Amino acid sequence: MMLRLLGSDMTTADLQTTVMMLAREVGRLTELLSPWVSLDEMCKRYEVTSKTLLAMERRGQIPYRVNGRWNRSELQQWEQHHPSLSAKS
Numbered sequence: 001m002m003l004r005l006l007g008s009d010m011t012t013a014d015l016q017t018t019v020m021m022l023a024r025e026v027g028r029l030t031e032l033l034s035p036w037v038s039l040d041e042m043c044k045r046y047e048v049t050s051k052t053l054l055a056m057e058r059r060g061q062i063p064y065r066v067n068g069r070w071n072r073s074e075l076q077q078w079e080q081h082h083p084s085l086s087a088k089s
Helices: 012-033 037-044 052-060 072-081
Strands: 002-005 008-011
Touching: 008 012, 037 052
Parallel strands: none
Antiparallel strands: 002 008
16 A cells, blocks of 8 residues: 655655654653753663662762662763763764
């Protein structure tokens, strides 16, 4: 089945791929715009497990959580002052 979208012919598979890409991008932008960083995002950010994050937090290598999340601006300031602990990605 072909769909006409913005002047180009797209198959259903093409449209599904485009929608999936857009959904991922919206998720990424939402993460960037949110004032909070979740545990999952922190694990990805430092390429570590949640257990390792807890240990890093206890050692003072990363800021402490607030209600289970990290404040994004505080985290970014922390990383600027501790370049060896900057995010991997």
